[in-house]
Amino acid sequence: MKSLEVNLGKLVLQNPITTASGCFGYGTEYSDFVDLDSLGAITLKSITLNQREGNPTPRIAETPSGMMNSIGLANCGIKEFIQEKLPALEHLKKVKVIANIAGHSTEENVELAEILDGQKRVDAIELNISCPNVDAGGLAFCQDMAQLKVLLNKVRAKTDKPLIVKLAANVHDIVNLAQVCEGEGADMLSLINTVTGLEVDIENRKLFFSRGYAGLSGPAIRPIALKAVYDVSRVVKLPIIGMGGIANIDDVVKFLMVGADAVSVGMMNFVEPDISQRLVGGLQGYIRAKNIGLKDLTLN
Amino acid sequence: MTKLLEKAQVVENKEVASGIYKCRLRTSKIAKECKPGNFINISVGSNSQFLLKRPFGVHNVIGNELEILYRVRGKGTDVMTSLVAGDSLDLLGPLGNGFSLFEGKKILLLGGGMGIAPLYYLEKELSKDNEVITMYAVKTREELVDIKVSNLVVHIDKEEGCFACDKLEDVLIKNNIEMLYICGPDALMKLSYQIAKKHGVYTEVSLEARMACGFGACVGCVVETVSGLKKVCNEGPVFKAEEIWG
The missing domain is CATH 3.40.50.80 (Nucleotide-binding domain of ferredoxin-NADP reductase (FNR) module)
Structure with missing residues (x-):
């Protein structure tokens, strides 16, 4: 069998198939469907210092080839995360665990990074600066370069674990944003978060989501994500985890060809809960059938 | 209770009242695992308009077959009315917690x-x-x-x-x-x-709620309870009424 191992700088994955934060719970939700230890990495749901209930319902809307969400970073808080969620993944030996942090302020993110730095089961920290569904933090960090630099500097100082920064595509200049991350000590990038959108409840003549805007994900955003990965990878040297509507092996190959070093499956986990593991087998089959290695998956 | 993914076959899909259909599905394992109050998630079709599976309460179980009852309420259920015997669809279940069962009451x-x-x-x-x-x-x-x-x-x-x-x-x-x-x-x-x-x-x-996954991952289907928000999919859909309204 050909090796699917990928080297993302300080983070080595047994294969490039990972799961996207927010679409994979805390991992165990999928253990009926997937052998978690068969995956490259799982990225857990965004965590904040305190428990967050999240946004009012409705939180979900279906769209052509996708869905919108306005969950609002609902999560159990760092204490329960460490006491209950991480220990439930302790027995896994091969899969890497990526903790995603989404503090509302620089200080909160710094504190989260410091706490997680001491957690053995956390193999990398992903900094979510691109959630469209919250008032403070989130996407706002992507829009203020000075503040972003301070944030990255301070978080970097608190952890030696691989630091991934997750960016949104609906920003003025994602390449510039990626360059800032590279300059301020990020180890890799996750591209892309959901794309901000709007839905309307025509029956009641109001915006569908209580916050108005919500995040679009699924195959509908795949071309946007591919472009982001393509643009950024041509300028920035950091390893890239590409994501946005991956639904089959062809999609995985497309992301790898345009410059991603690994990929994340997002919304499609909800639709086909066993998809991530099937894609590992699918990728193995793909490179075997073509008689090539992972490194050969590039554009001509 | 293990959640299973299966291809199920439509045995029958017919209108049983105005705009209300009963669909019988043959499963290999899921039907036998379903307890009263459980629900199943069904893929409506391969149409990318309807990626998300739809949740339906289990209406009846007969051996390895199960029935759901649905009202045509949106585009997804509208498409479902055209299902015919022999059609195959993706099924996920059993999901959720069932009703409490008692004796002699x-x-x-x-x-x-x-x-x-x-x-x-x-x-x-x-x-x-x-x-x-x-x-x-x-x-x-x-x-x-x-x-x-x-x-x-x-x-x-x-x-x-x-x-x-x-x-x-x-x-x-x-x-x-x-x-x-x-x-x-x-x-x-x-x-x-x-x-x-x-x-x-x-x-x-x-209870009923909009959900994307049906097994606790998306956190889309929350409902307010006396002890905070709870997920309808895996903390319900059956709740003690006092949990919801005090």
Whole structure:
């Protein structure tokens, strides 16, 4: 069998198939469907210092080839995360665990990074600066370069674990944003978060989501994500985890060809809960059938 | 209870009342694993308009087949009406927590509209060891599905000029009801629970919510409870009524 191992700088994955934060719970939700230890990495749901209930319902809307969400970073808080969620993944030996942090302020993110730095089961920290569904933090960090630099500097100082920064595509200049991350000590990038959108409840003549805007994900955003990965990878040297509507092996190959070093499956986990593991087998089959290695998956 | 992914075959899909369909599916394992109150997620088709699976309460289980009852309410259920015998679709289940099962009790089941769907299967199981009355409330006669249970009380709002909950107190008292299970519109469930609570009748309700996954990962389907938000999919869909309304 050909090796699917990928080297993302300080983070080595047994294969490039990972799961996207927010679409994979805390991992165990999928253990009926997937052998978690068969995956490259799982990225857990965004965590904040305190428990967050999240946004009012409705939180979900279906769209052509996708869905919108306005969950609002609902999560159990760092204490329960460490006491209950991480220990439930302790027995896994091969899969890497990526903790995603989404503090509302620089200080909160710094504190989260410091706490997680001491957690053995956390193999990398992903900094979510691109959630469209919250008032403070989130996407706002992507829009203020000075503040972003301070944030990255301070978080970097608190952890030696691989630091991934997750960016949104609906920003003025994602390449510039990626360059800032590279300059301020990020180890890799996750591209892309959901794309901000709007839905309307025509029956009641109001915006569908209580916050108005919500995040679009699924195959509908795949071309946007591919472009982001393509643009950024041509300028920035950091390893890239590409994501946005991956639904089959062809999609995985497309992301790898345009410059991603690994990929994340997002919304499609909800639709086909066993998809991530099937894609590992699918990728193995793909490179075997073509008689090539992972490194050969590039554009001509 | 392990959640399973399967290809199921449509055995029958027919209109059983105005705009209401019953679909029977042959499964290899899922049907046998379903308990009353569980739900299943169904992929409507390969059309990318409808990527998300739809949740349906289990209406009946016969061997390795299960039935769902659905009302055409949106584009997804509209597409489902064209399913025919032999069609294959992706099924995920059993999902959620079922109703509590007791023995030797006097039990009332109250189904409002499509809320009758999961109660039919519940009745089949409960009536083995309990005295069960099923109260089935609809707005109009056209939406009445022919339900075969032993003690059935049909209530048609339009014909009786009142709601089912207006008659509930009498039914509870006359039959010395000890347990009440409700599935239906929120207002019906809440009002009925308040009446049941007055008489010390233990009540469970089955809720409905928009969800993307059905197994606790997306956190889209939350409902407010006395102890904070809870997920309808894996902390429900059956809740003690006191958890929801105090």
